[in-house]
Amino acid sequence: MIKFSNVSKRYDSKEVLHSINLEIKEGEFFILVGPSGCGKTTTLKMINRLVDLSDGTIYIHDKSIEDYDVHELRYNIGYVLQQIALFPHMTVSENIAIVPELKKWSREKIETRVDELLTMVGLDPNQYRHRKPDELSGGQQQRVGVVRALAANPDILLMDEPFSALDPLSREKLQDDIIRLQQKIRKTIIFVTHDMAEALKLGTRICIMKDGEIEQIGTPEEIVHHPKSDFVKKFVGLQKTSLEKEIKAEQLLSSSLLECDTLQSLPKISATSSLKEVLASLKFEEEVAVEKEGLVIGKIDRKTVIQYLAETEDEKDDKHESVY
Ligand SMILES: Nc1ncnc2c1ncn2[C@@H]1O[C@H](COP(=O)(O)OP(=O)(O)OP(=O)(O)O)[C@@H](O)[C@H]1O
Ligand SMILES: [Mg+2]
Incomplete structure (x- = not known):
């Protein structure tokens, strides 16, 4: 749906993006992640x-x-x-209605849309x-910012570190919201972050950038299990040894509610599995x-484990820091 073909960017004479090639498919939650200055916002x-x-x-769509x-x-x-x-002198609904107004939607259609979007978040x-x-x-402001971007029902949503200014709890809540929202609206989302845990939680695919180049593109599983370079390994904050850590299955249970019938139908492992x-x-x-x-x-799902790995390494030592 979106395709970059040998895309470079120079500011004055300095090249900050070097011949980028990538393809983003319809409905993907595509993450751009990398250290400060690597070219995410420019991309x-x-x-x-x-x-x-x-x-x-x-x-975009081959054009x-x-x-x-x-x-x-x-x-x-x-x-x-x-x-x-958000524009400070405008109300929440006026802020959300900016693009629909530009598109000359009827008053009634705009009001319905604003209410629908607010309810959605x-x-x-x-x-x-x-x-x-x-x-x-x-x-709440950030949520309004998100639905404002959705107001005129665009096919594509670009999000540049939308949650970075928030405290960890609000951030987690908004991350959950956007996952739920995406399951409902199926937009193509390109989301910039420099937080690997956020990337692993949200992304269907992750593009790791470094110095204006793409280091690796892959699913969260591919990035965690098969990092292509030391840089990616460091950035993910995962060392092989962490896989051998003394963690048992029962410490990894996902927090979702238990539904007995569903659980019984899943493959089973022991609580003491490594x-x-x-x-x-x-x-x-x-x-x-x-x-x-x-x-x-209980049950364990993939996302929980991947998040767990990213988070504990994050806390254990600040490997990310050394990359910045
Ligand atoms: N308008 C500009 N003029 C000159 N150089 C620029 C301009 N905008 C960005 N750059 C440079 O381009 C490079 C990439 O910047 P960009 O904003 O894309 O990085 P980023 O990955 O989004 O970083 P951050 O995580 O800090 O937001 C940086 O070296 C930056 O200094
Ligand atoms: Mg940026």
Whole structure:
């Protein structure tokens, strides 16, 4: 759906992106991750032509972005900026209605859409639509920023570190929201972060960048299990030894509610299985049930394990720091 073909970017004479090639499929949750200054924002902004290319071509639906009317292009690409960027003098509903207004939707259609979107992210329209941004918490403002980008129903959503300004709890809540939202609306999302744990949690595929080049593109599993370079290994914060750590299956149970029938139908492993055994069992299964003394006590899914690995390494030592 979106294709970068030999795309380079120079600022003055300095090249900051070197002949990038990548293809993003429809409905993907595609993550760009990498250290500060590696070119993530530049890559993102080239898609909606906020930044011009120096070389190469970007295609959307097989048509070069140069051949689209720039306004049409931007209306059809939602954009969530890093800083909360609501217009302070406008109400929540006016903020959300900006692109629908530009597209000359009817008043009625706009009002319905605003209410629908607010409801979708858990903000009661009656309570919130007339508020000004400074009458909302940071997390609520960020949610409005996300639905504003969705207002005119774009096919593509660009998100540049949308949650980085939030405290860890609000951040986790919004991450869960966006996963749920994506399952419902099936947009093509390109999401920038420099947080590997966030990348692993959200992404269907992850593109790791370094110094204006792509180091590796792959699913979260591929990146964790088969890092292509030392840089990727370091960035993921995972060393092989962590796979041998003394963690048992029962410490990895996912927190979702137990449904006995579903659990019984899953392949089973013992509560005392090692992390290595757990990973082996998840190689071909999305989730497995955990058995202790003949009783099923819960389940483990792949995402939980991957997140767990990323997080513990993160806390254990600051390997990420050394990459910056
Ligand atoms: N307008 C500009 N003029 C000159 N150089 C720029 C400009 N915008 C970005 N750059 C340079 O291009 C490189 C890539 O910047 P970019 O903003 O894409 O990085 P990033 O990966 O998004 O970093 P961060 O994680 O800090 O947001 C950097 O070296 C930056 O200094
Ligand atoms: Mg950036």
